[in-house]
Amino acid sequence: MARWSLRSLVPVLAFVPLLNAGSPAWGYEAREVPDGGTIAGSVRYGGTAAQPAKVTVSKDVDYCGGFGLRDESLLVSAAGGLANVVVFLGAVAAGRAAVATHAVIDNTNCHYAPHVMAVTLGSEVAVRNSDPILHNTHARLPKGDVFNIALPRQGQEVPIKVTQKGMMKVGCDAGHTWMNAWIAVFDHPYFAVTDAEGRFSIPGVPPGTYELVYWHEKLGSSKQSLVVTAGATADGTLRLQ
Amino acid sequence: MTWVPDEQRRYRGWFFGLSLALAAVAVWVIADETWVRRPWKGWQAQWVATVGEAEAPGVVQINVPSLGALDRCPTCHLGIDDPRGEDPALHRVLRAHPRREELLGAHPVERFGCTSCHRGQGPALTADEAHGVGAPDWPNPMLPLNLVEASCVRCHPDDDALGGAPVASRGRRLFGELGCGGCHAVADDAPAASGPPLGHVGSKMQVAALVDWIREPARRRAGAVMPRAWQVGDPRAAAESAAIAAYLLSQPGSFGSAGDLPDVSASARGPAIFKARGCVACHDAGAAVSAGAGTQGGASAAPADDAWAAFGDGGGEVASAGEAPAPIDFGPSLAEIGARLRFPFLVAWLRDPRAYSPSTPMPRMRLAEEEVQALASWLSTLGAPGAPPVGLDDPALVAEGGLLVRRHGCYGCHDIPGLTEAGRPGPDLTDYGGKSAQELFFGDVDLPPAERTWARYTELKISNPMAFATVDIEQWMPTYELAPDEVHALVTWLAGLQSRRPPAAWVAAPQVPSEIALAERIVQERNCKGCHTLDERPGDVTRFVSDTSQAPPDLTHEGARVQPQWLLDFLLAPREVRPWLDLRMPDFGLSEREALALVSWFADRDGLTGPLRPLSWMRTEGDRSAEAGFLFIELKCASCHTAGGAGVSDLAPDLQLAASRLQPSWVRRFLLDPQALLPGTRMPQFFPGGVSPYPERGAAGDQVDLLVDRVMRMEAVHE
Numbered sequence: 001m002a003r004w005s006l007r008s009l010v011p012v013l014a015f016v017p018l019l020n021a022g023s024p025a026w027g028y029e030a031r032e033v034p035d036g037g038t039i040a041g042s043v044r045y046g047g048t049a050a051q052p053a054k055v056t057v058s059k060d061v062d063y064c065g066g067f068g069l070r071d072e073s074l075l076v077s078a079a080g081g082l083a084n085v086v087v088f089l090g091a092v093a094a095g096r097a098a099v100a101t102h103a104v105i106d107n108t109n110c111h112y113a114p115h116v117m118a119v120t121l122g123s124e125v126a127v128r129n130s131d132p133i134l135h136n137t138h139a140r141l142p143k144g145d146v147f148n149i150a151l152p153r154q155g156q157e158v159p160i161k162v163t164q165k166g167m168m169k170v171g172c173d174a175g176h177t178w179m180n181a182w183i184a185v186f187d188h189p190y191f192a193v194t195d196a197e198g199r200f201s202i203p204g205v206p207p208g209t210y211e212l213v214y215w216h217e218k219l220g221s222s223k224q225s226l227v228v229t230a231g232a233t234a235d236g237t238l239r240l241q
Numbered sequence: 242m243t244w245v246p247d248e249q250r251r252y253r254g255w256f257f258g259l260s261l262a263l264a265a266v267a268v269w270v271i272a273d274e275t276w277v278r279r280p281w282k283g284w285q286a287q288w289v290a291t292v293g294e295a296e297a298p299g300v301v302q303i304n305v306p307s308l309g310a311l312d313r314c315p316t317c318h319l320g321i322d323d324p325r326g327e328d329p330a331l332h333r334v335l336r337a338h339p340r341r342e343e344l345l346g347a348h349p350v351e352r353f354g355c356t357s358c359h360r361g362q363g364p365a366l367t368a369d370e371a372h373g374v375g376a377p378d379w380p381n382p383m384l385p386l387n388l389v390e391a392s393c394v395r396c397h398p399d400d401d402a403l404g405g406a407p408v409a410s411r412g413r414r415l416f417g418e419l420g421c422g423g424c425h426a427v428a429d430d431a432p433a434a435s436g437p438p439l440g441h442v443g444s445k446m447q448v449a450a451l452v453d454w455i456r457e458p459a460r461r462r463a464g465a466v467m468p469r470a471w472q473v474g475d476p477r478a479a480a481e482s483a484a485i486a487a488y489l490l491s492q493p494g495s496f497g498s499a500g501d502l503p504d505v506s507a508s509a510r511g512p513a514i515f516k517a518r519g520c521v522a523c524h525d526a527g528a529a530v531s532a533g534a535g536t537q538g539g540a541s542a543a544p545a546d547d548a549w550a551a552f553g554d555g556g557g558e559v560a561s562a563g564e565a566p567a568p569i570d571f572g573p574s575l576a577e578i579g580a581r582l583r584f585p586f587l588v589a590w591l592r593d594p595r596a597y598s599p600s601t602p603m604p605r606m607r608l609a610e611e612e613v614q615a616l617a618s619w620l621s622t623l624g625a626p627g628a629p630p631v632g633l634d635d636p637a638l639v640a641e642g643g644l645l646v647r648r649h650g651c652y653g654c655h656d657i658p659g660l661t662e663a664g665r666p667g668p669d670l671t672d673y674g675g676k677s678a679q680e681l682f683f684g685d686v687d688l689p690p691a692e693r694t695w696a697r698y699t700e701l702k703i704s705n706p707m708a709f710a711t712v713d714i715e716q717w718m719p720t721y722e723l724a725p726d727e728v729h730a731l732v733t734w735l736a737g738l739q740s741r742r743p744p745a746a747w748v749a750a751p752q753v754p755s756e757i758a759l760a761e762r763i764v765q766e767r768n769c770k771g772c773h774t775l776d777e778r779p780g781d782v783t784r785f786v787s788d789t790s791q792a793p794p795d796l797t798h799e800g801a802r803v804q805p806q807w808l809l810d811f812l813l814a815p816r817e818v819r820p821w822l823d824l825r826m827p828d829f830g831l832s833e834r835e836a837l838a839l840v841s842w843f844a845d846r847d848g849l850t851g852p853l854r855p856l857s858w859m860r861t862e863g864d865r866s867a868e869a870g871f872l873f874i875e876l877k878c879a880s881c882h883t884a885g886g887a888g889v890s891d892l893a894p895d896l897q898l899a900a901s902r903l904q905p906s907w908v909r910r911f912l913l914d915p916q917a918l919l920p921g922t923r924m925p926q927f928f929p930g931g932v933s934p935y936p937e938r939g940a941a942g943d944q945v946d947l948l949v950d951r952v953m954r955m956e957a958v959h960e
Contacts, residue, residue, distance in 0.1 A: 149926050
């Protein structure tokens with residue numbers, strides 16, 4: 001009920017400056033952001049990081065067994081930076097245009113590269129197989145299947161246009177049980193994936209107060225509130241555990 | 242002023258007086274004739290005046306000797322089968338029959354008369370005499386209009402689908418479901434025990450639970466069919482239920498032997514087996530097996546799944562848990578089963594439920610013996626048995642129990658050793674609907690004369706069987722907790738029970754349910770949707786599996802997918818198709834007719850005519866088979882599928898099954914777009930967008946044809 005009443009207020013709220021907290025369900029509105037600020041920082045891991053475990057290669061052992069594959073679900077740098085965190089603005093009603101892009105998810109050396117990616121709605125994700133064995137890339141949203149593509153031929157690439165937002169979980173049904181990846185799809189451009197050192201940067205944010213969401217496949221969702229001012233960089237550093 | 246002689250004046254007075262008197266007599270005579278002695282003349286006058294008929298028809302008589310009807314009802318009810326009678330402004334006596342065209346179209350008045358459905362004294366020409374209402378001593382009063390469906394089922398005895406008589410049909414179903422026929426004969430129906438046999442009940446039930454159950458079944462399990470033998474608060478209930486239990490426990494026979502004990506160490510595996518084998522599709526068993534908490538095979542719900550859900554749609558709101566799914570309650574809850582049932586019975590039941598109860602919907606779960614032992618051991622730990630009453634082995638108590646079992650008529654519904662030939666304890670109801678109110682015993686119940694009717698008596702008796710008991714006359718019929726509309730349905734059906742039956746030629750032949758209707762009933766009664774996804778409704782059990790590939794197959798297109806003969810064989814004797822599934826198709830013990838009905842139903846759902854249709858596909862010629870071989874190898878089909886002999890794949894079915902199992906047309910569609918036919922399948926799309934991974938070797942459609950041929954001939958290939 002509360003959500004509904006908020007929604008019905010959106011046309012009124014749109015006239016109130018500095019109030020960016022519209023309902024995301026209302027749809028994202030693209031506009032010029034001449035006075036944008038930047039959110040940047042790094043995500044640190046608060047727990048004790050162990051060396052990622054070796055995965056058990058149970059299929060295509062001759063080929064996949066040679067890469068020393070390890071579990072990629074919690075990657076922490078020597079300095080304590082946490083990789084593969086999806087950082088994004090939780091509720092943003094308007095801002096710079098969400099431009100469709102081209103990205104590749106590669107089945108290579110019996111793992112997915114990248115392990116976590118984020119794209120805008122309408123982008124094209126090319127599913128590629130760089131290995132000489134059968135790979136299969138099966139993406140699901142919590143509500144159901146999105147695509148399930150077989151890649152029997154080395155060098156084969158199948159373009160997929162992403163038309164649903166949310167977090168896709170990607171896995172292989174062809175017996176490579178250790179292979180998994182995540183593809184986040186947003187209807188706005190204010191997101192980033194942390195690099196190996198845990199660093200990220202989100203430019204061109206209209207001034208205002210935001211909730212910044214940090215999502216990690218093992219650690220779940222966290223958030224913190226931030227104020228972005230014109231031309232300045234707001235520090236979005238956070239420790240997760 | 243005219244002069245008039247006195248005498249003339251006197252005569253004039255007489256004349257006027259006489260004329261007045263004569264007129265009064267005439268009016269009285271005519272009125273009496275028209276409204277009192279011959280009221281039909283009044284209705285006819287009104288009918289003639291209203292509808293503009295030239296002349297009144299006089300007495301109308303319908304004679305149907307075969308139905309024993311000599312009916313003059315339309316003499317007053319002139320509009321009963323006349324479109325002009327549908328004018329709502331008419332007096333109700335003159336109006337048309339409700340749903341005239343439908344009901345009288347099928348039952349023309351001149352062939353059926355009126356009293357064959359409505360009863361009453363057909364030849365009478367006044368309302369009181371004809372209807373026989375208000376004076377309870379009429380031999381054949383009219384059936385109250387709210388019970389008139391009773392007449393429908395006299396000629397349509399077996400038609401569940403009889404749309405015109407839903408209440409009476411429901412009454413007949415209730416009579417069967419409640420086991421009324423266990424105590425009461427109706428015509429020449431065969432007695433059928435509706436409750437479980439009680440010969441082995443001592444090794445089946447915990448003693449305290451048995452005593453409780455006898456005393457008050459509905460308190461032990463909501464919706465229990467077994468009725469209460471005592472009124473709430475009856476002081477005899479405790480002692481008598483203990484005595485009956487004592488008698489039943491004294492009967493010989495048992496499941497297993499006294500030495501059979503639960504295996505405590507094995508019971509830890511119980512919850513995992515309970516989930517893995519799909520017991521969860523029908524039964525709740527408390528916290529240990531709630532959805533999500535630790536699935537089978539050690540694969541517990543990964544924390545990543547929680548994180549996945551936490552992402553929501555990326556709007557920053559943590560996705561809420563959503564609507565709680567409907568509880569699983571097709572079968573009884575087993576959360577307290579150990580308090581009720583004993584280990585030896587659980588073992589016997591899990592091995593083969595039909596060996597104990599041939600009509601149970603519970604299938605044989607095809608469990609290994611060690612699974613049976615582990616499950617039964619675990620189930621017997623659920624709930625603590627109460628303390629049994631002491632002294633149940635007292636011979637005096639046992640003897641008293643034996644007497645009570647006879648008096649309460651327990652043997653009407655249950656097979657009890659020594660009482661199997663005892664017949665039925667309740668009165669025969671074959672002519673119950675033909676009884677007059679005078680033949681019914683109202684006891685001390687004080688009803689106004691207008692309510693001392695058959696219908697009122699029956700309604701009271703069913704709602705409260707002890708209603709007419711007096712200090713001298715005990716009543717033994719047990720109490721069913723029925724809603725008023727259920728009581729009314731039973732009263733309606735009972736009203737139709739008359740030994741005077743319509744001639745056989747008038748009775749509709751019992752309808753054999755169509756294969757489709759039968760199949761739909763099986764799908765319902767066997768809870769097929771507890772496991773299988775059908776028409777986008779996920780099977781209930783899917784909430785316990787980690788992903789779609791671990792769920793039982795989606796049957797939405799089963800008719801188009803598999804060959805009829807294969808499906809028939811599989812339904813009659815399920816066997817392994819998907820080696821990676823922990824869940825397995827149980828053995829429902831279907832008859833061949835039932836299995837065939839399901840085969841036809843699946844075919845019908847996919848718009849295929851008849852179960853036996855030819856299989857055909859594009860067969861490839863010699864030189865093309867080399868190309869098929871190339872595709873089979875290069876698309877790496879054998880990376881997931883086995884093809885006979887070479888081990889077992891836990892990823893995909895053995896392709897050698899395809900030749901006898903799958904429809905080639907379905908294989909073709911499946912190869913082109915697996916997700917469209919089976920959402921969530923692990924089989925990936927090899928031809929996304931209709932493009933082959935080897936586009937230089939030809940069109941995707943041609944390549945798929947080659948693969949279909951290859952797969953359908955797999956038996957002969959012997960890889």
